Amino acid sequence: MTRELLTNIGQLVTNASAGDAAAGDAATGIDRLGIISDAAVLIDDGRIAWVGQATDAPAVSPAETVTGAQGRCVIPGFVDSHSHIVFGGDRAAEFEARMSGQKYSAGGIRSTVAATRTASDDDLRARTSGLLAEMLAQGTTTVEIKSGYGLTVADEARLVRLAVEVTEEVTFLGAHVIPAEFADRPDDYVDLVVGEMLDACAPEAKWIDVFCETGAFTVEQSRRILSAGAARGLGVRVHASQLGPGDGVRLAVELGAASVDHCTFLTDEDVAVLAGSTTVATLLPGVEFSTRQPYPDARRLLDAGVTVAIASDCNPGSSFTSSMPFCIAVAVRDMGMAPAEALWSATAGGAAALRRDDIGRIEPGAKADLVQLTADSYVHLAYRPGVPLVERVWKNGVLARREDEIRS
Known part of the structure; x- marks a missing residue:
C-alpha cells in the first residue's frame, strides 16, 4: 500500500x-x-x-x-459525464460553415458515422487516447464515453468495446440518429436497436441513451429504446431539448433517468418535473458556444432546486472541446452560474449524473x-x-x- x-x-x-x-x-x-x-x-x-x-x-x-x-x-x-470521443474524421468545414451563418442540425452526425465506419480500431484508439490525454492534462479524471457513430450492429459493438478499454462509464447510443440506409424506414432501425444491436452492446455497456429530438428519435421511439435498455440492466440517460422544446425531459424523469442532457429549451413544466425528481440536468456549454444557439438558463434550474451538472460533450460536430475549465468559464459568463456553482456542477454534479458517490x-x-x-x-x-x-x-x-x- x-x-x-x-x-x-x-x-x-x-x-x-x-x-x-x-x-x-x-x-x-x-x-x-x-x-x-x-x-x-x-x-x-x-x-x-x-x-x-x-x-x-x-x-x-x-x-x-x-x-x-x-x-x-x-x-x-473534474467528472465529464457526457462525451463522444470515439470517432473518425473531422468536421472543421461544418464548423466554418456554421460560423458563416448556417444553422446547426442533427444531420451532420451522419458524416462522422461514415468516417468512423471506415476507421481502423487503431485509428480510433489513437484519437481517443489523444483526447483523453487532453482531458487529463486539464484536470478531468473521470470520463463518460458514448457510442453512436457506428449505427450498425458490428460498429456499435466495436465502439462500445473500444470505450470499455479506457473507462467504466460507457453508454450505448445506437439511437443517435437514423442512419442513411434506414432514412425511409426509421421504425425498422428502432427494431434493430432494441434487438440485435442491444444484444451485442448491453453486455459491456453501463448506460443506454437516446437523442430524443426533432430530426432524430420521437418520444415514442425513445421510450421503446430506453425501456428495452433498462430491461437489460442498463442505466438510462437522455439527450433532450437541445434544438427546441419537446417531451424528452419529461420522458427522462418518467423513466428515472440518471441524467437528461442539453436542456437548452425548457418549459416551466420541464423545470418543475426536474425539480421533483432525482434526474440531473446536464448542461453542455461548449455546444452553445460552437453552434451559436441560446445558452441554457442554469440560474432558472438552480433556483428551482434542480441538480445541475456541467460536461464537455466533446464531439467533432457541435462541441469539439475537451476542456472542463473552459466549460466552467462559459457557464459562469453566459449561463448565470456563480463560480462555486459551476465548479460543483463540473465535479460533484457530474458524479451525481453518473450516480457515483466515490468521485467528484x-x-x-x-x-x-x-x-x-x-x-x-x-x-x-x-x-x-x-x-x-x-x-x-x-x-x-x-x-x-x-x-x-x-x-x-
Missing part, C-alpha cells in the same frame, strides 16, 4: 458538507464546496484516507511521500482524484478563461501529470 500526504494546501475544495463555517454563502453556492483553508489530504492506496487542517495531519513515515502544494488551491478531479469530492473513502491549480482560488477557473491553470493531477492516487508534462 502506498501513502502520500499532500500538505500546505491554501484552499481545499472538498464538496463535502464539512468546511469553514465562514465560507458558507447560499447565494453563490460556496456553502456546497466544503472549503478548508490551510489544509492537507492523506492518500492511501488510491483513496482519500484523511482530510483536514494541515496542523492536524497524521504523521507519515520517512519512507512515505510528502508533497507540498505551495499554498495553491486543490479541487476534486475529496473526503475519506472517495477515490483520490485531485487537481492542484496554479492559483490560490478556484475562482480563477472562471476569472482567467483559456489560461492553463492545472498544475498537477492525481488519478486514483497517482500523480498522473507533472507541470512540465502538462505544459509540453
Whole structure:
C-alpha cells in the first residue's frame, strides 16, 4: 500500500458538507464546496484516507511521500459525464460553415458515422487516447464515453468495446440518429436497436441513451429504446431539448433517468418535473458556444432546486472541446452560474449524473482524484478563461501529470 500526504494546501475544495463555517454563502453556492483553508489530504492506496487542517495531519513515515502544494488551491478531479470521443474524421468545414451563418442540425452526425465506419480500431484508439490525454492534462479524471457513430450492429459493438478499454462509464447510443440506409424506414432501425444491436452492446455497456429530438428519435421511439435498455440492466440517460422544446425531459424523469442532457429549451413544466425528481440536468456549454444557439438558463434550474451538472460533450460536430475549465468559464459568463456553482456542477454534479458517490469530492473513502491549480482560488477557473491553470493531477492516487508534462 502506498501513502502520500499532500500538505500546505491554501484552499481545499472538498464538496463535502464539512468546511469553514465562514465560507458558507447560499447565494453563490460556496456553502456546497466544503472549503478548508490551510489544509492537507492523506492518500492511501488510491483513496482519500484523511482530510483536514494541515496542523492536524497524521504523521507519515520517512519512507512515505510528502508533497507540498505551495499554498495553491486543490479541487476534486473534474467528472465529464457526457462525451463522444470515439470517432473518425473531422468536421472543421461544418464548423466554418456554421460560423458563416448556417444553422446547426442533427444531420451532420451522419458524416462522422461514415468516417468512423471506415476507421481502423487503431485509428480510433489513437484519437481517443489523444483526447483523453487532453482531458487529463486539464484536470478531468473521470470520463463518460458514448457510442453512436457506428449505427450498425458490428460498429456499435466495436465502439462500445473500444470505450470499455479506457473507462467504466460507457453508454450505448445506437439511437443517435437514423442512419442513411434506414432514412425511409426509421421504425425498422428502432427494431434493430432494441434487438440485435442491444444484444451485442448491453453486455459491456453501463448506460443506454437516446437523442430524443426533432430530426432524430420521437418520444415514442425513445421510450421503446430506453425501456428495452433498462430491461437489460442498463442505466438510462437522455439527450433532450437541445434544438427546441419537446417531451424528452419529461420522458427522462418518467423513466428515472440518471441524467437528461442539453436542456437548452425548457418549459416551466420541464423545470418543475426536474425539480421533483432525482434526474440531473446536464448542461453542455461548449455546444452553445460552437453552434451559436441560446445558452441554457442554469440560474432558472438552480433556483428551482434542480441538480445541475456541467460536461464537455466533446464531439467533432457541435462541441469539439475537451476542456472542463473552459466549460466552467462559459457557464459562469453566459449561463448565470456563480463560480462555486459551476465548479460543483463540473465535479460533484457530474458524479451525481453518473450516480457515483466515490468521485467528484475529496473526503475519506472517495477515490483520490485531485487537481492542484496554479492559483490560490478556484475562482480563477472562471476569472482567467483559456489560461492553463492545472498544475498537477492525481488519478486514483497517482500523480498522473507533472507541470512540465502538462505544459509540453
